[in-house]
Amino acid sequence: MKYISTRGKVAPIGFIDMFLMGLAEDGGLIVPERIPTIGEQELRAWSGLSFQEIMMKVFSYYTNDEIPEADLRKLIEDSYAGFASSDVLPLKRINGSLSVMELFHGPTFAFKDVALQLMGNLYAYVAKKRNEVINILGATSGDTGASAISSVRGKEGIQICILHPNGKVSRVQELQMTTVQDDNVLNLSVNGNFDDCQQIIKELFADLPFKSKYHLRAINSINFARILAQSVYYFYAYTQLSEEERAGGINVSVPTGNFGNIFSGYLAKKMGVPIKQLLLATNENNILERFIREGVYKPEGFRTTHSPSMDIQIASNFERYLYYFCGEDAAEVSARMERFKAEGQLTFTAEETARIQADLSAYSVSNEECLETIRKYEAEHGYLLDPHSACGVAAYDRAGARDGGAFVSLATAHPAKFDEAIRLIGIEQKFPERISELFDKPQRQVVVDNAKEEVAARLVDFYNISDSH
Numbered sequence: 001m002k003y004i005s006t007r008g009k010v011a012p013i014g015f016i017d018m019f020l021m022g023l024a025e026d027g028g029l030i031v032p033e034r035i036p037t038i039g040e041q042e043l044r045a046w047s048g049l050s051f052q053e054i055m056m057k058v059f060s061y062y063t064n065d066e067i068p069e070a071d072l073r074k075l076i077e078d079s080y081a082g083f084a085s086s087d088v089l090p091l092k093r094i095n096g097s098l099s100v101m102e103l104f105h106g107p108t109f110a111f112k113d114v115a116l117q118l119m120g121n122l123y124a125y126v127a128k129k130r131n132e133v134i135n136i137l138g139a140t141s142g143d144t145g146a147s148a149i150s151s152v153r154g155k156e157g158i159q160i161c162i163l164h165p166n167g168k169v170s171r172v173q174e175l176q177m178t179t180v181q182d183d184n185v186l187n188l189s190v191n192g193n194f195d196d197c198q199q200i201i202k203e204l205f206a207d208l209p210f211k212s213k214y215h216l217r218a219i220n221s222i223n224f225a226r227i228l229a230q231s232v233y234y235f236y237a238y239t240q241l242s243e244e245e246r247a248g249g250i251n252v253s254v255p256t257g258n259f260g261n262i263f264s265g266y267l268a269k270k271m272g273v274p275i276k277q278l279l280l281a282t283n284e285n286n287i288l289e290r291f292i293r294e295g296v297y298k299p300e301g302f303r304t305t306h307s308p309s310m311d312i313q314i315a316s317n318f319e320r321y322l323y324y325f326c327g328e329d330a331a332e333v334s335a336r337m338e339r340f341k342a343e344g345q346l347t348f349t350a351e352e353t354a355r356i357q358a359d360l361s362a363y364s365v366s367n368e369e370c371l372e373t374i375r376k377y378e379a380e381h382g383y384l385l386d387p388h389s390a391c392g393v394a395a396y397d398r399a400g401a402r403d404g405g406a407f408v409s410l411a412t413a414h415p416a417k418f419d420e421a422i423r424l425i426g427i428e429q430k431f432p433e434r435i436s437e438l439f440d441k442p443q444r445q446v447v448v449d450n451a452k453e454e455v456a457a458r459l460v461d462f463y464n465i466s467d468s469h
């Protein structure tokens with residue numbers, strides 16, 4: 001398997017080079033040259049396999065034996081050993097048709113751990129194998145940063161710098177990042193919002209001399225390895241349901257921000273998982289809902305919600321979807337992305353919008369509806385949702401299953417992580433110990449202005465100081 005760019009100007013590369021490149025060097029996103037399909041019979045044979053075993057199977061289609069089987073097995077085993085649930089991602093029945101797949105039992109209590117624990121280990125593996133320095137640089141709305149830091153703290157050959165918007169992440173998210181004392185970790189707290197942080201990162205990665213001098217590597221969902229790791233739980237969810245429940249295909253609801261998680265579902269569907277409805281749930285930042293319902297992709301005013309990890313206007317994975325939507329025509333994707341850059345929006349014809357709606361359906365969930373959903377599920381089912389997962393379930397409540405059948409809503413964070421919202425409806429929760437112990441620890445972070453130059457200067461200091469150790 002080789003990997004290419006959605007803009008068509010990157011020569012085909014192998015798995016490890018793809019993993020290290022992150023964002024394609026022509027400004028596009030990396031995709032596999034072709035998506036392998038897994039037949040019905042093989043998929044049926046995967047029933048009863050563990051999450052780790054299914055991950056082995058899926059990755060074997062993509063890694064070209066660049067990672068020997070025994071090494072890959074160990075990387076996968078190590079990555080999920082720290083999950084608090086023995087089946088890694090438990091599927092909980094809520095009512096007759098709805099199940100919730102809990103993706104949040106990793107070290108930082110959000111679904112990001114599923115992919116990032118593996119990516120952290122993979123970076124350490126590559127650093128050693130190629131004898132390379134790896135400097136991970138990323139922006140976070142809260143969860144990615146905490147998860148990425150947890151995945152590489154203290155690891156040899158790797159340093160990590162994460163930008164987060166000052167005061168705009170939850171208390172627990174902030175503590176998960178800033179209470180880490182390892183010297184290979186730098187937290188920059190930017191006076192701006194998430195989109196500002198992401199913009200600074202984009203500019204630093206676009207500065208190719210800077211990027212190559214300091215060996216910058218990406219951890220966000222522009223990395224295809226992350227998308228691939230996330231696609232595995234769509235297979236796992238399918239295999240966990242009975243033959244009867246999954247007959248005719250399943251429905252999946254996905255709390256969405258950067259379009260990474262749901263694109264993983266789209267990829268799983270292309271690989272062969274019978275998903276008959278992929279339901280995209282957004283909060284009040286509903287650019288993606290408007291794209292799917294009206295055929296207009298246009299960022300609008302930023303809103304603060306109870307689900308900060310979904311407070312995103314520019315969805316970095318949108319271009320991957322556009323690539324498949326345009327029949328894998330890189331010239332067409334480049335032309336449309338140029339138009340987006342020039343005009344600040346993209347519009348689709350009625351016929352095109354109908355095609356989008358065949359792939360995806362969408363609901364945006366208001367702040368009030370989000371809290372009401374948490375209250376209702378706690379009262380009626382004794383099940384406490386976090387505000388992100390509640391958006392997914394609220395979308396299920398409104399859309400329902402397409403032609404019946406099982407419905408799986410992805411739960412993307414543990415409620416303790418977003419206690420600010422849960423308290424608003426008067427629910428008191430007991431924190432897991434790994435969260436309550438954070439409150440007593442000292443914090444390490446540097447507050448910086450929303451300016452690329454200042455961030456770059458801090459980075460150079462960080463890299464030079466660490467070099468001399």
Ligand SMILES: *Cc1c(COP(=O)(O)O)cnc(C)c1O
Pocket residue numbers: 110111112143144221255256257258259260261262309310388389412413
């Ligand atoms: C990141 C995140 C999301 C959004 O996922 P995307 O891949 O960005 O669409 C949803 N919920 C939680 C808790 C998250 O951390």
